[in-house]
Amino acid sequence: MRLYKVSLLFIILSFANVCVPSFLDLKKKKDDNNMLLLALALSQGSGWVWNLPPGFPVPTVPSENPMSQAKVDLGRFLFYDKKLSADESMSCSSCHFQRLAFSDGKATPSGITAEAHPRNAQHLSNAAYHPRLTWSNSLLKTLEQQARVPMFSVAPPELGLANDDYLGKLKSNSTYQKLFSAAFGNGDSAVTEQNVRFALASFQRTMISGYSPYDKATNGNRSAMSASATRGASVFNGEVAECFHCHGGFNFTDTTLHTKQTSEEFAYHNNGTHNNAFYDALPLNKQGLKEVTLVASDQGKFRAPSLRNVGLTFPYMHDGSIMCDDSANPDHPTGIASGATLETCARNALGKVIDQYTTGGAGTPKHTSIDTTLIRPFSLQPSEKADLINFLLALTDSEFVNDSKFSSPF
Ligand code: HEC
Ligand code: HEC
Incomplete structure (x- = not known):
């Protein structure tokens, strides 16, 4: 384990121990709930601790998408899930294989159609440190922005998403209900296109390689x-x-x-x-x-x-x-x-x-x-x-x- 996470459970348990001497007292129970919310907020925001390789600087994270273990966990599911493509045939991992440092071994990959991408699939090691993404698109400055390209691009299509059907599939899945709630709060309203991209970005920021x-x-x-x-x-x-x-x-x-x-x-x-x-x-x-x-x-x-x-x-x-x-x-x-x-x-x-x-x-x-x-x-x-x-x-x-x-x- 290279990246240290502040365990949500650990924080909740320690708050519960400190704050709730008696579990029978109803008012205390309410305090307990407040503490749980506070613990959740902490774990979603500044509670993130990078356990970086020696000598590595701390990555810059956009303020609107602070790191949290819950987002990283969700992003990992989304990265590997074929529900993120129009015909459920591909996921991010279809062009980014871990065994090849998240490149894919092909000259230029194709998405859900036969049309080849104009460029080679990049490895994702240490993408957290790139202030410009992709080979040559100087407009893509964050992983949050970049994720739109594989999800929605049409020339050529990669994952080929053209409407919100994929969000419906995620909303009706009990695993995602739990993951989105933990990462972004309760209810269907947490399952949004932006939150999908934010979670993918958080997961990719943990892909740090520094033990060669x-x-x-x-x-x-x-x-x-x-x-x-x-x-x-x-x-x-x-x-x-x-x-x-x-x-x-x-x-x-x-x-x-x-x-x-x-x-x-x-x-x-x-x-x-x-x-x-x-x-x-x-x-x-x-x-x-x-x-x-x-x-x-x-x-x-x-x-x-x-x-x-x-x-x-x-x-x-x-x-x-x-x-x-x-x-x-x-x-x-x-x-x-x-x-x-x-x-x-x-x-x-x-x-x-x-x-x-x-x-x-x-x-x-x-x-x-x-x-x-x-x-x-x-x-x-x-x-x-x-x-x-x-x-x-x-x-x-x-x-x-x-x-x-x-x-x-x-
Ligand atoms: C069809 C294959 C394909 C799929 C599917 C795909 N990618 Fe990529 N990925 C590429 C290619 C090709 C590039 C280079 C793009 C360019 O230069 O325009 C790339 C580049 C990237 C980069 C930029 C890395 C860097 O060094 O700047 C990131 C980040 C990335 N992909 C993440 C994702 C995520 C997240 C998904 C899923 C939402 C995804 N990719 C799905 C082929 C793919
Ligand atoms: C002037 C800047 C520059 C210098 C100097 C330079 N490179 Fe590069 N290197 C690049 C660029 C830009 C690319 C991507 C070019 C492309 O895709 O057409 C690249 C690509 C590469 C790649 C391909 C990596 C991949 O994943 O596709 C390797 C390997 C590489 N360089 C090694 C070297 C080595 C070894 C040297 C010294 C002999 C060197 N480079 C000198 C700019 C440079």
Whole structure:
């Protein structure tokens, strides 16, 4: 258990003990009820205690949706419940698998129709710290807002909700009656679209990953990371490869917000995944930040993804265009035949990512909106490349992907 919760039962019991010496006295019973309400309020609001990995800052939580264990519990059910899709065929978890740090292993997923999403499904480790959500939608600032997209989007549909039928299904379910009452107060009026999104956001804020070999080594257990991975950290943080400029900090991205920051930090970069000609041939919704700003030089710009659990989040890049060879892919017949694993695939695909960086980006000529002070050709010795890959693989947090707090409650 990594996240400490103030147990509602514990608070209620302690209040009951302190406040109600005699259970026979009716007036005292009323006091007791008041105490229970107070305890409920406490547990819904400021009573939340984060039990964060060492060195992790406290996430910023929107004031209108304070953390509570009851919301987290409800959000976990909703995240895994297919009642949240129009035809009850999909849930959030259909594109966000815990074993892959809540990514899905596909280049681009489809929702309830066959139409593919224009972008790759992101992992959700430490999403609590992103002041901008998704690959390139600079308008989505909170998890509460972002949840609207998979629930209601039409181009393409993801969960495809088009009316309030799903709320009716939740209202008539006795488990949800209890969960919504505990989280948002009694009655059908608690079962609203907003409260669904608020609970989903609260659950996702608990998805914190900070116990990888890298973290253990950083916090004193040097042997948790191999010598090669330790050398790889120097490559990553060096001025030749420049990785840390965009993937720096505790969350391995330059887009962060937490309570120790005075303001949010966010940036969009073109890291050279494709050149101008490639994007020019695509519809606007595949051109990155330009889709939102309509500024030509925002073509090909994306939020630098957090590299936490990057050993599990292939295919890489916004369009999943960098993937391992079939022979390294455990989901491909030739990969199965050759005994491929998640690690063989990640090693192979990360090698391709690094090759893209050492050549200063894909395609010729290179994209004109690349920041060439950071993305330009450089060379690494084969041993340095191997070290860098081992470092990236040391960001995989096996406790996170196996933690039963985040698994399906069904
Ligand atoms: C059909 C597959 C699919 C389903 C279903 C789905 N997602 Fe996603 N998710 C994606 C894709 C694709 C992206 C990237 C979106 C983009 O860049 O526009 C994403 C991105 C996200 C992000 C942004 C992460 C980040 O790093 O900014 C969050 C949070 C998220 N999804 C949560 C959810 C929740 C909550 C649900 C259920 C209500 C859900 N998703 C359902 C595919 C899906
Ligand atoms: C100029 C900023 C910048 C620099 C420098 C940079 N990156 Fe990136 N990185 C990005 C952006 C932006 C993306 C997403 C691009 C896309 O989707 O097309 C990305 C994507 C990635 C991905 C794919 C992750 C995923 O889940 O899909 C990996 C791995 C990665 N970078 C590793 C590195 C390494 C290793 C270095 C150093 C050699 C590096 N990056 C340097 C900005 C940068």
